[in-house]
Every structure is written in structure tokens, then in C-alpha cells.
Amino acid sequence: MVTALVLQLIQCVVHLPTTEKDSNSEEESNKKVDQDVLMTNSYETAMRTAQNFLSIFLKKCGSKQGEEDYRPLFENFIQDLLSTVNKPEWPAAELLLSLLGRLLVHQFSNKSTEMALRVASLDYLGTVAARLRKDAVTSKMDQGSIARILKQVSGGDEIQQLQKALLDYLDENTETDASLVFSRKFYIAQWFRDTTMETEKAIKSQKDEDSSEGTHHAKDVETTGQIMHRAESRKTFLRSIIKTTPSQFSTLKMNSDTVDYEDACLIVRYLASMRPFAQSFDIYLTQILRVLGENAIAVRTKAMKCLSEVVAVDPSILARLDMQRGVHGRLMDNSTSVREAAVELLGRFVLCRPQLAEQYYDMLIERILDTGISVRKRVIKILRDICIEQPTFPKITEMCVKMIRRVNDEEGIKKLVNETFQKLWFTPTLHHDKEAMTRKILNITDVVAACRDTGYDWFEQLLQNLLKSEEDASYKPVKKACTQLVDNLVEHILKYEESLSDSDNKGVNSGRLVACITTLFLFSKIRPQLMVKHAMTMQPYLTTKCSTQNDFMVICNVAKILELVVPLMEHPSETFLATIEEDLMKLIIKYGMTVVQHCVSCLGAVVNKVTQNYKFVWACFNRYYGALSKLKSQHQEDPNSTIVTANKPALLRSLFTVGALCRHFDFDQEDFKGNSKVNIKDKVLELLMYFTKHSDEEVQTKAIIGLGFAFIQHPSLMFEQEVKTLYNSILSDKNCSVNLKIQVLKNLQTYLQEEDTRMQQADRDWKKVAKQEDLKEMGDISSGMSSSIMQLYLKQVLEAFFHTQSSVRHFALNVIALTLNQGLIHPVQCVPYLIAMGTDPEPSMRNKADQQLVEIDKNMLGSFTKWQCKNDIGPFQDENGHLTNRDMDETEMFNDFFASAFNTNDKPRGSHCPELEDHDCENNQISVNPENVWILLFQLDPYKSMGPDGIHPRLLRGADVITKPLLMIFEWSWESGEVPADWKLGNVVPVFKKRKKEASSLACQSRFSAW
DSSP, rough: OOHHHHHHHHTOOOOOOOOOOOOOHHHHHHHHHHHHHHHHHHHHHHHHHHHHHHHHHHTTTTOBBTTTOHHHHHHHHHHHHHHTTTOOOTTHHHHHHHHHHHHHHHHHHOOOSHHHHHHHHHHHHHHHHHHHHHHHHHHHOHHHHHHHHHHOOOOOOHHHHHHHHHHHHHHHHHTTTHHHHHHHHHHHHHHHHHHHHHHHHHHHHHHHHHHHHSSSOOHHHHHHHHHHHHHHHHHHHHHHHTTTOGGGGGGHHHHTTOOHHHHHHHHHHHHHHSSSSOOOHHHHHHHHGGGOOOOOOHHHHHHHHHHHHHHHOOGGGGGGGGHHHHHHHHTTOOOHHHHHHHHHHHHHHTTTSSSHHHHHHHHHHHHHGOHHHHHHHHHHHHHHHHHHHHHTTHHHHHHHHHHTTTSSSSSSHHHHHHHHHHHHTSOOOOOOOOHHHHHHHHHHHHHHHTTTTTSHHHHHHHHHHHHTTTTTOOSSSHHHHHHHHHHHHHHHHHHHHTTTTTTGGGGHHHHHHHHHHHHHHHHHHGGGGGGGGGGHGGGGGOOOOOHHHHHHHHHHHHHHHHHHGGGGOSSHHHHHHHHHHHHHHHHHSSOOHHHHHHHHHHHHIIIIIIIIHHHHHHHHHHHHHHHHHHHHHHHHHOTTTTTHHHTTTHHHHHHHHHHHHHOOOOOSSSHHTTTOOHHHHHHHHEEEEEHOOOOOOHHHHHHHHHHHHHHHOOOOGGGGGHHHHHHHHHHHHSSSSHHHHHHHHHHHHHHHHHHHHHHHHHHHHHHHHGGGGOOOOOOOOOTTTTHHHHHHHHHHHHHGGGOHHHHHHHHHHHHHHHHHHTOOOOOTHHHHHHHHTTTOSHHHHHHHHHHHHHHHHHHHHHHHHHHHOOOSSSOOOOOOOOOOSSSSHHHHHHHHHHHHHHHHHHOOTTTOOOOOOOSOOGGGOOOOHHHHHHHHTTOOTTTSSSTOOOOOOOHHHGGGGHHHHHHHHHHHHHHHHOOOGGGOEEEEEEEEEEEOOTEEEEEEEEEGGGO
């Protein structure tokens, strides 16, 4: 009712001139001018009235004052205007909305405006702009109705015909609604003013052209003349309408019969489409896009939500370049809420326009690494919907790769990723839907192939999560889907093998074959039972002739599959097992390191768990061991002999193969060496250690690789003195080869990985028999061995953090990460080095070091707090042997010790720091400059351990960037006579006497000790 009253009052402001019959021609001409001015002024008065009302009303919608809140009223007012616009009885609604749009733009563009009002204005404009776009999109002009109306009304000008039809409709209905008289007057005045403005615009344009060019084409002049003529014709028409008396209304009935309410609404909408408000959408959209660069987060967020409203009614708006730039800029916004709004905007509508998915893909895919959890979730949902709704989208593979790598993200995202891929991949497919299964197989293998260089941990984790979630369920759709996938993958492998004979597609199908076999290996790694029935199908691929890299990958993956699957087979045929053993042995003898490593591992699983054909392996071992012994003897007899050089390939293969065999077989078992008393592992160690001292670096490297393999089977060998000396010398020697350093670190890394795998398997085995075992009777001789081993080499590995070669730092960080994850050492020893690694130029290493620090902080926070602070220490014993019991005496002793520690003679040379005196500090003057601080930092001993501050001197020594902050702290402390509260804490270590435990010497470290 309030809105209707406002509209009616504004419409009543307009007055039309009265008609007089008696007047001469001159008076008539003057009156015509006066009447034109009267109508124009009357309409402009209505505009000013509306402007004043809107301004006051909108200002009331700022911050809530007291109990009054005008915002709900204003929101309802806008909705009423939007409901009444383009209705024949409410012409003022369009005027109010047009004025409101300009007012809202002014309010939210003005940075001095109150923030609440700016945000509200932006919100209201978004609502108005959305309605404008909706009308432009959904209003289907009924051309048939417009043509019918034009036929029933006489006249040449279409606009005049439609205006006359609308006025006739209003005249006819004034009998039932007297207020329509004011609507009729308002329309006439509005149209008259529009015509006047059009005339003035044409005249101004003509004058501008005259002043700028001087002469014009006749066509241009004619166009301006036509505008003037048409405007005068419409004015004459409107004047004639005004002169129509009420007695003449009855004659209009035949015209009004042709126009009903729906036709009248159609006419109003058609005529309004030519007015400024209907053409204001681009202006409003540009203004909303402009404030996307505002500093205020609330304004940017609201602007994105306004755009979301607009795009909701017309997704094609996203194809505009200005929209693309605006959305892209907000996807990179520093506010999470703004980025989320931008991503949500795209997500709601990108599926409605498939072409938009490609246009905005690059923007979206970047946000999957967003720091905001809600943003990452939204992006994953959008990508999931694209995968489901647009399965032929060319970026499907990359999208799946990006999504699946979030499998170890925050719990909510992890759950979303699991659900996404369960829906995409691990939902059972109907048997007759071959096309869907083929599409799924191609999608999975494409993703696996795309991740060839980055690893497959994500797939394993995803499959583990999905299978674990349904362990206790009666219906297991993921397991059923996996069975279908494995069966169809095997079928695809057979098809690709047949098609390899086609030379045209040989390369493509070879890549597909590798991807399929790799995918089968990943399934086998998590659930090897799925491949048991296909083991005999995979065995012939061991005989693949290797001519390309893909061929080698086929052999390696098949060997890994058989290693996992063959031990699970029930009663496999002897012929099948013997064939596998022979094929593996041929591969070991013939091909390079990668193939040898995987084939020996597979042979170990087959022989140790199934065939127990130890003589077969023993013969192979003796072959290579014997070759090494012979070469060693020849080299010992004559180090300068060319025999070793000539047989270098055989030497390298023997070193590697002997180590690989020792990794998977314990040759000290009677099954291998029989009753012989010879200790094989010691003999192998002696042999390999001999070649680590060879002059050829490649021979040394292979010997160290062999040692690393042997240490996995016999980790106790790493405690041997010669091994410790070898490893420590390689890691510590700055002049030692980088390749040797890397190989030693790789050996430690591989050992820790194997130990972790062994412990996980032992944990799974323990859970199966946990209730039957007695903890008192259990014992694991290797449970503490890995910790002891890492303690031996920890210092050297940590010092490798500072090596100039990034590859050395990379492997050193991997070793420390594994050590910390397995809990083999106390993490406090690594914290300073990890902090230093946080400054590494390689982003991947910085991130990994930061992750380790986060984990340490999360897991060890309580321990650090307890370690750092302890109250009620004492009592202390002074120089005379007396124990202190009073707090004041303990404080004085602590201060005396502190002063003595800083006044010793072992200060850094060249130090300009004055001695602390034990009297009133106000009389002491101190002068410290950045150079003094830098000198003190540089003179720190990098080989000393870190102080109580937990920062290693090596890091402080090179951190000249903290010189200025330290200087500011010193100056503030000296001027204020205060120190930071944390500096008042000290580390007091009690050293108890032999006889009196209650008496202890004072060993103190201060926070200043690192400086």
C-alpha cells in the first residue's frame, strides 16, 4: 500500500494544460509554447519529487539506529516497483527505478559513504540489474499482437499508433478506476518530454557538427531534419490528445475494444524498451564490475554476489570480455570470501553454457590449490559436474588429475574427492553398457598415464579409502566396480596387443598398453586378489621383446603384478611357475638395472613363498659372486691391469645383481649354502666394500648401491665400523663426489621405506592375531634398529641440508622426513635445520620443510612448552657453599652468573659491545649500530649447538636481514630499561653432587647465549 501511495502521489504531480476555444492565431502560437513548457516542467517536478523521496528513504537504510530498521521496508519497496513496472496503471514505477539506479550507483561509488549503505546500495542495484536482464531475455515480444493493434488504429507512425491505443485503453477504464486519469496524464507528459529531449539532442548534435567540420553531407542534414519533423509530428499528436474532451471518450470505444489488459502491458513494455531505464543494464553492469577493484572486502564480496544474481537469469553474460576480466581478477582476490563468491558464480552457471567451461577452465583449475578450504571444495564440485555432464570435454583427464591429488587434503575435501571418484569411476556399470565402461577405462588409464612422472600415491590412497569405507558393509559397490574394471582392463590389453601389428597406430596403442598394465599394477598393489584369475594371462608379457621405453615398462609392471599375485594363487601349475622363474632369470641376465631390480624382487616372492627353488637362485648368485671374486683377485694382484677395465660392464652388472639378490634372499640359510660354515653376508660385505675404494667413480657407485640392497636384508651390517667410516666420510667430505653422496642418502631412504613397509605389514599381521598373543612373550629384534642406525648418521645427513647441490639437499630432506614420520629420533634435533631449509631456493623443498615443522609443532607442542618453562627452581649453592632459600638471594645469584657469562674474555674478536657493570644502569651509555650487530652475528661459531632460543648459530650467522630488527630491540630495551618477558626466562640445568643430592651447582643458559 505504501508503494502504491508513493506512485500515485508522484503521478498526481503531473498537470496538463487546459483547452480554450476562443483564441486568435498569434495567441494560439504563444499558448502552444507555454503549454509545452508547462508539460515539461510538470514532468520534471515529478522527477524531482521522486528523486528527493528516494534519496531520503535510501539514507535511512544505512546503519541501524535504535529500534528502527528501514532496510526491510526499502527492500519490499524495490520489489513492489519491480512488480509494477511495465504495468499500464503505474507509469511512475519505471521513472522511480530509473532514478533509483542512478542514485544507487552514486552511493556505492562514493567511498566517503557509510559502508553499510554502500553495501546495501550495491545489493539493491544487483536486484534491479537482474530484473532488467530477465526482462530482456524472457520478454518474447508478441509481434502478432503488436501488428493486430496497429491495424486497428489509424495513423502512419507506429509509435503514435501504439501510444494512442494505450491512451484509449486508459480512457475506457477511467469509469471503473478514476486514478487512471493521472496515469494517462503522466504518460502524455513523459512522451512529450522525451520528444523534446530528442529534439534538443538533435539540434545540439547539429551545432557540434557545424562547429567541428563546417560542411556536412546532405544526407546528415536530411537525417537531422527528419528527426525534427518526426518530433514535431509527435508533439502535435500529443497536443491533439490533450484537447480531447471527456464527451469524446465514448467515440474511442471501438479502438479500446481491440486492446485488453495483456495487450496494454505489451504496449507499455514495447514503448519502455526505448527509454533509458530499459537500456541501463550495460551501465549498471559496468559500475558493478568497476567496484570489484575496491579495497573494502565487503564491497567486493557483495559485487560478486550481484553479478551472480545477474548471471542467474542470463548465463551468456559470462561470455563478455569485461565479465571475464572481472571474474578472473576476483578469483585471484586476497579475500577468501570474494574468491569463493567468484568461484560460486562460475559454478552455478558454467554447466548451462558448455562453451563457457572451456573459456573459464584455466581460471577455475588454478583455484583448486586455493588456500581457502571452501574455495577448493567449490572448485572440486564444479569440476565433478563438468566431468559428469560433459564427458567429452577435452580437459577431463587434467581435471581428474587435479582433483585426485586432493585425496590427502583436509578431511572435508578428502571426503568430497572420495565421493567424486566413487561416482565417476567406482560405481558398478551395467553389463550391456559397453560404451560407458570403455569411456571409464579410457578415462582412468589417461589419468594414470598423465601422472607417470609424478607418482601414483594418490590412486593407491583413493582406492584404500574407498575399499576401507565398505569393509563392514553387506553391499560392496566399490569392490564390484573394481572387479569390473580389472576384467575390462585385461580385455583392453589383449585388444591393444592385437592392434600393435598396425604400424599406423603402434605408438598410440603401445602407450595405451603401458597405461592399462600400470593401472592393473595399482589395483594389484591395493587388492591383489582382483588379479589372481588373470595371472596366467599376464605371464607371457615377460617375454616381450624390448626395443622401446614402453616395452621395458611393460616388463617391469608385469613383474610387479606377478610378485603380488602369484603367492595368492591356489595350487598353481608347476609348469606355470617354472616358466615364470625361467623368464625372470633370462631378464635378470639380459637387461639393465631397472628390469633386474623388479625381476629379482618378483623372483624373491615366487621362490620364497611358493616354489622354494633355492638351488635355482643359488646358482645365479654364485655366478655373479664368483665373477666379482675373480675380478677382485685380479685387481689385487695388479691394480694397473686392464683386465678390470675391459670387464667393466660385467663388473657393474655383478655388483648390482649380487646386491639385489642379497636384498631378497638370505643366503646364510641352510636352504642355500647347506652345511657350509661360511658367513655369506660377511663375505658379500667384504667384497662390496673392496670395490667402494676403486678409483672409478661408476664402480664405487654400483658397489654402494649393492651395499644398500644388502643392508635392507641385514641392517646390522650398518653398525660395522668400516661401513660407518665409509658413509660418514662420504657425507662429511666436501670434496667427495655428489653422486656418491646422493647414493648414500638414497640407500638410507630406501632402507627407511622398506622398514616402514615391513612395520605396516607387521601391524596388519598383528591385528589378525592380537587376541591370541601374549605381549610379555613378544620381542622384535629389529624394532629399535632403525632408530639406532639413524642416530649414527643423523648429524651428517642434517649437515647435507647446506650442500650447494639441490639434489643432495633433496635426498637429505627425504631421509629426515621419513625419520621424523617414523618417530625414530626426537624432532627437536631437526628443528633448526628445517627452519634453515625453509629458506631454500627450491619451492618444493621449502614447502616440504614447512610441512615437517607444522607436524612437529602439532605433535610436540606440549613437550616444547614443558621443556621451555619451569617454575620454582632452586635452591642454588653460592661460591661459599651456602644454599639459598630466599627468592631474592636466588635472583641475585642468577644475575651475578648472567653478568659473569657476558664479561668473560672469550668475546668475539673485534667486538664493540661494552662490559656489563654491576651497578646502576642509568649512568651507562651504550652506542650500537647495524654494523656492530652484523659483526657479532657473523662471528658466531657455526659449529656450536643451538642455544635455548632453538635457532642454530649457522642460521643466525647468515641472517643479516635481522640486523635492523635486533638493533631496534636493543635500543628500545636500553631506553626503556626493560626487556621482553621471554628473555627473563633462563634454562637452569641442575648438576647434582655425588653426596648431597639437594645441593646442585648452577649451570645456566640465557636467551642471549646465541648472540
